[in-house]
Amino acid sequence: MSFDYLEYVQESLDGVREGAGDNVSAACPFCGKANHFSINIENGHWRCFKCDERGLDFAWLIAEVEGLSLERARAFIMRRTVTFRRREVAPESLSDRLRRLRGAPESTQVPEDVLTPLPTEFVPVHGPDGRWSMPEYLLERGMTRNAARHWGLGYCTRGRYADRIVMPIVCPAGSSFTARAALDGMRGARYLNPEEAKHGRLVYGWAGCDGSEWVVLVEGPFDTIRLWQYGTPALALLGKELHRDQLRLLCQLPAVTRIVVMLDPEARGMAEKVASRLSTRFEDIWIAQLPGGADPGDSSGKQVRAALSRAERYTGDRAQALKVAIGLF
Template sequence: MALSKEEKDFLIREISRELDAKPDGAGKNLISKCPFCGKEKKFGVYIGKETSRKKPFMAHCFSCMHSTYTLEQLLESIERPDLAVTPTVDLDAKLDDTLLFPLGEEEEAIDDTLGIIELPDFYQRCFTDNYLRSRGFTYDDFDYFPAGTTRRLNYKFDSYVIFPVIDDGDVVGYVSRHIWTKDEIDRHNAGIRRKGGYRITRFRNSTENDFVKLLYNYDSVIEEETDTVIVVEGVFDVVALTRKLNLYDNNQITVVATFGKKISRAQIYKLQSKGVRTIVLGYDGDAVEAIKKAADEMNPYFDIFIADIEDASKDWEELDFKEIYNIFSERLKTPIEYKLTKLQESK
């Protein structure tokens, strides 16, 4: 027998209290410490609408992989059988492998563990830098986004600016960007093939932690306070949007980067675990297929909007305030609207 709305709401309140659980960003799952293995924020209880694949109060731990399939089994597991509304138990129910993630993905624990790393030898934070100023950096940017150099004391990082990637106050990675343009680097590397010398790479990043587990500016997402996150590709996109929209220390809206045109399950989980409800996807305008894919992957867990940049040749650094204001006021689209728009534009 189906539960009434009052019964379902009552159960959600009581289970939340018993497990000290909080809803995820989309409000479709309760996230808590697993009652079986004790791992924090790994146990999900589905509280969304019933579908052919999912039923309310099915539960699964993405650490120890323990699952319950019915309300009765869940209540027994948390030692609250007194909350049972109906005596229905379906011991033959098939394991639902899509409690928290899209259909078709391989069921496995999300490994979001990170190790603290060391920044390159002789790294020192800077509060002024000619290259960064040429990229638009202001005093507020230097103050808000740590960046530095090795002051030519570490030859591997000569002429690089280094951005630490910080998670829960710890340095878990870094992105370093050479100050030369791509054309200058290409000309240099073409020359050393003829004359010999040291090859330059545009980026020289940390390798200790996989970047699919990292989000740049993640600590600006405040648990249960930040409602909306703008997801962009890279460090300079984060800095530019924060400056141009004046989002410094804004706890409700912030910007993070996924280090490329895709988002991973671990990155989705990290945003979901802090209670984010709305995602604005702000990848470059020419990344149409990547935007569609990322939007589809995030859509089950958040309210998704896409910042449709009209001029695909520009990124957030190159757009002025008026253009950015127009995008966020006139060109935010749902995934369906975005797909229809691009379909019409392709004709």
């Protein structure tokens, strides 16, 4: 999925005229002159033939038109690039009904939007001018260029996130990012998050799972991307826990969705807990473990297929899980 330049131009600029080929003309948002502003709707390059404002980066144009900082303009593009269909929320589940009857506490409200722009120093792996700058770290981890572009990855060489891979998180509850250390022995967290991050409300990989009949739940963004490279839809919990708001988000998936929990090998007990929480909403839950203690993010396609074919159906006590969900325990 890529950003729809034409749609944006039609919505936001005056006097838009489609010509032959990939270029449309409009009134220039910088000097106001009609018809002299040209936008290539294939690559997003733009130029005014009157005042000579021009750019290869569409975010600059959005920043001008919307009155946004450059980083907010980039976040704007990111949010519109990854599209998802909002689903009908499933009919009220038993746990919801029980909670409603008991009086809903504040914390069960639908989460407010979490919208954290990318860092100002963000450099995309695949630039708007079509140039690639694929960090060594990603190549070493076996990531394809196609995957890095699809997931909108980038990196920083300066600032708080210097020497980190920046991975945008986009889902219906909001957008944010996490920054993975890309050098050995770096100080600070392996994954560094924005200070205001509320990642217990978000899941990673939403756009790759929409419309799928099944989905694998994993821990980290690299797990999601690795499985995506193998054609397996996967959502990352950004940790080993399934938080209440994340469960609410997953409820946008149809209740019949098959969910396979595949956490890192040392987290068997956590996988059971995640499965138990899921069982208050979903019926078809499985737990899978990669052979030989492999991590989903570093696994081979063969290992993933083997783990999925040996997955075990979760048969935990659903009534017990519901009692926990409504706070009786």
